[in-house]
Amino acid sequence: MTAPIAAQTVADRPATQAEAIRVEDLHKSFGSLEVLKGISLTARKGDVVAIIGGSGSGKSTCLRCINFLETPSSGRIVIDGEAVEMRADGTPANRRQIERIRSRLGMVFQAFNLWTHRTLLENIVEVPVHVLGVPRREARDRAMTLLDRVGLAEKADTYPAFLSGGQQQRAAIARALAIEPSAMLFDEPTSALDPELVGEVLTVIRDLAAEGRTMILVTHEMKFAREVSDHVIYLSEGRIEEEGPPDKVFGAPTSERLKQFLKSVS
Amino acid sequence: MTALRALLRPHRIVMIALFAVLVVWCAVTLRWDWIPRYAPLALEGLWRTVWLLVITVVLGFLLAIPLGLAQAIGPWYLSIPARSFCTVIRGTPLLLQIWLIYYGLGSLFPEYPWIRESELWPYLRQAWPYAIFALTMSYAGYEGEVMRGAFASVPRGQLEAAEAFGMSRFTKFRRIWLPQAIQTALPTLGGETILQLKATPLVATIAIVEMYAVASRVRQDTFIVYEPLLLLALFYLAIAGVLALIFRKLEERVPVRR
Numbered sequence: 001m002t003a004p005i006a007a008q009t010v011a012d013r014p015a016t017q018a019e020a021i022r023v024e025d026l027h028k029s030f031g032s033l034e035v036l037k038g039i040s041l042t043a044r045k046g047d048v049v050a051i052i053g054g055s056g057s058g059k060s061t062c063l064r065c066i067n068f069l070e071t072p073s074s075g076r077i078v079i080d081g082e083a084v085e086m087r088a089d090g091t092p093a094n095r096r097q098i099e100r101i102r103s104r105l106g107m108v109f110q111a112f113n114l115w116t117h118r119t120l121l122e123n124i125v126e127v128p129v130h131v132l133g134v135p136r137r138e139a140r141d142r143a144m145t146l147l148d149r150v151g152l153a154e155k156a157d158t159y160p161a162f163l164s165g166g167q168q169q170r171a172a173i174a175r176a177l178a179i180e181p182s183a184m185l186f187d188e189p190t191s192a193l194d195p196e197l198v199g200e201v202l203t204v205i206r207d208l209a210a211e212g213r214t215m216i217l218v219t220h221e222m223k224f225a226r227e228v229s230d231h232v233i234y235l236s237e238g239r240i241e242e243e244g245p246p247d248k249v250f251g252a253p254t255s256e257r258l259k260q261f262l263k264s265v266s
Numbered sequence: 267m268t269a270l271r272a273l274l275r276p277h278r279i280v281m282i283a284l285f286a287v288l289v290v291w292c293a294v295t296l297r298w299d300w301i302p303r304y305a306p307l308a309l310e311g312l313w314r315t316v317w318l319l320v321i322t323v324v325l326g327f328l329l330a331i332p333l334g335l336a337q338a339i340g341p342w343y344l345s346i347p348a349r350s351f352c353t354v355i356r357g358t359p360l361l362l363q364i365w366l367i368y369y370g371l372g373s374l375f376p377e378y379p380w381i382r383e384s385e386l387w388p389y390l391r392q393a394w395p396y397a398i399f400a401l402t403m404s405y406a407g408y409e410g411e412v413m414r415g416a417f418a419s420v421p422r423g424q425l426e427a428a429e430a431f432g433m434s435r436f437t438k439f440r441r442i443w444l445p446q447a448i449q450t451a452l453p454t455l456g457g458e459t460i461l462q463l464k465a466t467p468l469v470a471t472i473a474i475v476e477m478y479a480v481a482s483r484v485r486q487d488t489f490i491v492y493e494p495l496l497l498l499a500l501f502y503l504a505i506a507g508v509l510a511l512i513f514r515k516l517e518e519r520v521p522v523r524r
Contacts, residue, residue, distance in 0.1 A: 069426060107430040109423060109430075116424065116446070117449050127431040127433070130437055130441055131432050159523075161522070162523055
């Protein structure tokens with residue numbers, strides 16, 4: 001089990017691959033509370049970056065700053081080589097640019113957030129048709145393929161409220177895939193699920209990782225993070241406490257806090 | 267078939283029989299010979315009631331959307347006027363509003379020559395523009411408040427998902443926020459629309475001959491009191507039934523898990 005993972009170290013990652021997401025010195029404060037105290041991270045095309053950490057460590061906030069669901073207080077964010085224009089206070093300067101960049105990043109939420117007034121199929125064609133301008137027929141065909149892929153083809157005309165959490169999350173992943181994202185952002189995708197439903201969602205994410213998709217994954221599933229990621233970042237109190245290839249971070253942690261954390265979650 | 271079988275329960279059969287007896291008794295013992303003479307006028311009144319309702323509900327709802335939005339998320343210079351408007355409309359009798367608008371505005375306009383000479387003047391001399399205006403404002407005031415709550419009740423995550431996928435503010439509003447708010451408000455809107463129907467007879471007081479005005483005309487002409495009122499009640503009941511049906515169909519478009 002360890003051998004193939006050991007092969008995927010940072011050194012082995014092809015450094016020539018273009019950068020998909022680059023975050024530099026990201027700070028975020030809520031009022032006087034500083035949640036992020038200077039985070040930098042890079043995901044190259046095809047990378048799976050896992051962000052782990054205790055609750056309140058800022059890992060979700062960090063992810064949500066990447067597509068500006070949270071407004072950073074300062075820092076620099078570069079998506080596919082395009083730097084997001086920010087004012088001095090961190091607010092985005094160019095709404096159009098933010099919208100365009102967001103429509104390239106497939107976000108998957110902890111609480112699924114499927115649109116409850118639309119069927120699964122309608123949920124998946126919504127963004128391609130109404131944001132990206134894909135012809136409806138083409139979007140439908142593609143949505144059906146995606147639903148089939150996540151095992152929900154027969155639920156296409158069902159409303160989200162009639163599905164289990166695992167089914168909703170798989171549909172939400174299909175919705176994120178429908179925009180043909182250049183990178184995917186997962187915000188604790190299994191944390192709201194009953195334990196027996198976690199597996200089906202992880203299977204889908206694992207497949208996506210295997211096909212070389214760029215992903216940033218905030219997760220509590222340590223085993224899963226170790227298995228799928230190329231790079232692991234451990235956040236503690238708004239700082240990167242330790243980072244590196246999964247085998248090193250999980251197998252030979254150096255920081256005392258990380259050791260404590262891994263002990264507490266295992 | 268199942269609907270028919272549901273009607274054939276013992277207690278329902280008894281109710282249906284009682285109702286049939288009542289109808290037959292009404293038909294046989296009461297006076298209905300005035301109907302043929304007033305039928306054309308009554309149909310005209312029915313038509314006026316219906317279009318008055320439809321126009322004021324549609325226009326009023328279109329106004330209620332910005333009124334609700336301004337109260338839910340607007341800056342103070344929009345939310346305060348919107349809230350004041352809803353409070354004043356909801357806090358005063360509709361009859362008073364109709365009279366203030368009809369007699370107030372109606373006597374104010376002729377003072378200004380440029381209004382008297384305008385193309386609109388022939389219409390402004392009639393009663394129905396004031397009736398439509400008053401009923402529209404009333405519906406907007408009540409529904410503005412309903413929509414405020416409906417907008418505020420759409421879960422944050424639904425809107426966040428729209429933002430995360432790059433929807434512009436307008437697309438988010440049109441595709442996600444407004445449809446979900448309307449869906450939430452539909453049961454209330456259905457009830458309020460029936461209330462609006464029952465508010466329409468008030469415009470008979472400014473000389474608009476809608477359904478109720480026809481009934482009172484019959485009474486004045488023939489001294490027959492109860493029969494026109496009974497028939498009138500039946501008409502309102504029928505329209506209310508149709509409205510309830512329409513709103514139920516609208517609500518069923520998105521099934522709810524019970």
